[in-house]
Amino acid sequence: MKAAQITSFGAADVLQINDVDRPAPGAGEVLVSVEASSVNGHDVIVRSGEVKMISGRRFPIGVGLDFAGVVAATGAGVEGYRVGDRVWGMVHPRQRHSVAGAAEYVVVPAERVSHAPVDLSAVDAAALVVAGSTALIALRDSVHLADGERVLVRGAAGGVGTAAVQLAHAMGGHVTALARDRHAELLTDLGADEVLDHRSTTSDEIGPFDVIVDTVGTELHCYRSRLTKGGRMVTVALSPSALAAIAASSIHGSRRIRTFSANPETPVLRAVAGHVTSGALRPVIDSVYPLADIAAAHQAFERGGVVGKHVMTVPRSSL
Incomplete structure (x- = not known):
């Protein structure tokens, strides 16, 4: 073969x-x-x-x-x-x-x-295998997104980003997507309530957010500072600089930067399939x-x- x-x-x-x-x-x-x-x-x-x-x-x-x-x-x-x-x-x-x-x-x-x-x-x-599984684990298991919370998805136009926008919307989040302006129509169609151009929007101009899902891996400490008092942040980008930021954030307790290695087995894959079948994820x-x-x-x-x-x-x- x-x-x-x-x-x-x-x-x-x-x-x-x-x-x-x-x-x-x-x-x-x-x-x-x-x-x-x-x-x-x-x-x-x-x-x-x-x-x-x-x-x-x-x-x-x-x-x-x-x-x-x-x-x-x-x-x-x-x-x-x-x-x-x-x-x-x-x-x-x-x-x-x-x-x-x-x-x-x-x-x-x-x-x-x-x-x-x-x-x-x-x-x-x-x-959808990796994108859907990673987004689901991030939102459901890592930051435990709750209905009505404000969510920032950074790198929203990528594979994990587009899945995270959809799932966050389906879970009742108010979704802000950070991407390029030209992707605004698509991201709005996927469920984003607001789309901001990452090239002209700095971290200190937005927020606060209850949940931040990062797929970029840079400036993590800047975005972490935009969390609410009980906010949670997770990154799926494991660059050397991201790992350093994750380690340094441990002193912030629940507002630390979380991460994980997506390694879905059958139950997660079934859950992703369920979101597809319900129409929440495409x-x-x-x-x-x-x-x-x-x-x-x-x-x-x-x-x-x-x-x-x-x-x-x-x-x-x-x-």
Whole structure:
């Protein structure tokens, strides 16, 4: 089969589509015939070599954190899934994989997949696995957003940002989206009550907010200062500067900057599917690439200015 792999640490051109053995599911595992995967910051960081302690230095390394497709086979002891079922899921972000989601087939433990929403195409589903799960965990589990609270979503036009705007709106928040002016119409349609241009709006000009969801990772201490007395802030951008700000904020107790590593298993994926089915959450896709053009997809991600997600399809006939 074909699989996208990192052959050395570096820029997007280190990505290659290689011929590898098709995996077989072991006990408790599911083999998924992948139809789509998306580009995530995690994939880019692994490729760059910034997290060698997690990925290791042995090549090739599989790329593609998420996937959407159909069950091709199940291992012993797996219940609830049959061949042909439409599923979505993630490989474990803190484990090394020689083959990951950007491949024709991927094997994962059964607890790392869930049935995909029936009304979503594979491309749409792939756009929501990481974005939807991350936004849900941030709002529901990390900052515990309550009905009527004022929410700032920073980096609102990105994959996690667009999902966070929708879910915060669905959870009863009054949502302020910080993005570019040209995205105002889209973000308003997604549920934002107010859209501010991040290029002309400084942190001391806005707020206060009960909840801040950050996807950018810079100036965190400035935005933390815009919290109400009982406010909570979470960032999903784990740059070195962000980690330093998170550590320094620990003295502020409940108003510290929180973070987490999104690692959704079946219950979270089911919850995201529920929001899709209810109409509260829909995918936002910037562009779609065939898997053979994964390097171009990574380059587009790194250029920034993305609206939603870059998704890759896995058209076997063209690989």
